[in-house]
Amino acid sequence: MTKTDSTVTIHMAASLDGFIARTDGSVDWLETSDEFEDGETLDPGFVEAFLKTIDCYVMGSRTYETALGFEAKGFGWSYGDKPVFVLTRRELPQTRNTVEFYSGDLAQFVNERLRPRFHSIWFVGGGAVSGDCLRLGLADVVRYSVLPILIGDGIQFFEKLDRDIALHLAEVKAYKSGMVELCYEVRK
Ligand SMILES: NC(=O)c1ccc[n+]([C@@H]2O[C@H](COP(=O)([O-])OP(=O)(O)OC[C@H]3O[C@@H](n4cnc5c(N)ncnc54)[C@H](OP(=O)(O)O)[C@@H]3O)[C@@H](O)[C@H]2O)c1
Numbered sequence: 001m002t003k004t005d006s007t008v009t010i011h012m013a014a015s016l017d018g019f020i021a022r023t024d025g026s027v028d029w030l031e032t033s034d035e036f037e038d039g040e041t042l043d044p045g046f047v048e049a050f051l052k053t054i055d056c057y058v059m060g061s062r063t064y065e066t067a068l069g070f071e072a073k074g075f076g077w078s079y080g081d082k083p084v085f086v087l088t089r090r091e092l093p094q095t096r097n098t099v100e101f102y103s104g105d106l107a108q109f110v111n112e113r114l115r116p117r118f119h120s121i122w123f124v125g126g127g128a129v130s131g132d133c134l135r136l137g138l139a140d141v142v143r144y145s146v147l148p149i150l151i152g153d154g155i156q157f158f159e160k161l162d163r164d165i166a167l168h169l170a171e172v173k174a175y176k177s178g179m180v181e182l183c184y185e186v187r188k
Pocket residue numbers: 011012013014019020021024025026027059060061062063064066087088089090102103104105106124125126127128129130132155
């Protein structure tokens with residue numbers, strides 16, 4: 001970590017075969033119908049308290065476009081009133097004043113602009129941005145929610161890496177829905 005005690009976390013949900021979306025970008029398969037008897041139940045109060053600990057979100061433009069599509073269909077905005085930084089070289093609609101666009105050097109952006117300002121920085125996808133985040137050595141934690149489904153093909157959790165990245169398994173939780181959440185610390 002640089003200068004501050006900030007933490008950069010990558011979090012996404014993926015199929016067991018490692019995809020975060022189908023090749024056409026659709027995520028309809030995220031709604032699974034499994035039941036794991038011994039699993040934990042997600043307590044809404046806990047989720048709400050946990051979300052409060054996140055200080056800002058970072059996402060790629062294609063993930064932002066998916067989020068806007070969800071909102072247009074009435075599913076709401078998942079990021080509350082927290083600052084959301086969208087990486088893009090294009091002109092995209094700014095639907096709320098918590099959204100800010102950035103284009104350029106990702107390492108410089110994270111280390112010089114985000115880390116001094118925010119304690120808990122969450123990268124929420126997609127695969128291209130998560131790949132960059134790992135390749136550039138910016139991530140401290142990877143949270144991987146595995147859903148009980150195989151989809152065969154699609155956009156990978158992170159795009160191809162040019163080296164191995166050693167991880168430390170810090171936490172595992174299995175839920176009644178059949179989802180398993182894996183939390184890894186990136187070994188520096
Ligand atoms: N299952 C899950 O939990 C989950 C989570 C998130 C996303 N998703 C899915 O994943 C898909 C999107 O993932 P993706 O890998 O295709 O794309 P992405 O990572 O969301 O976005 C990549 C785009 O971000 C922009 N960008 C990246 N780095 C930049 C930089 N340093 N400066 C300026 N712009 C930069 C570029 O777009 P421009 O052309 O705009 O410059 C790039 O093409 C969607 O289908 C979404 O639904 C799933």
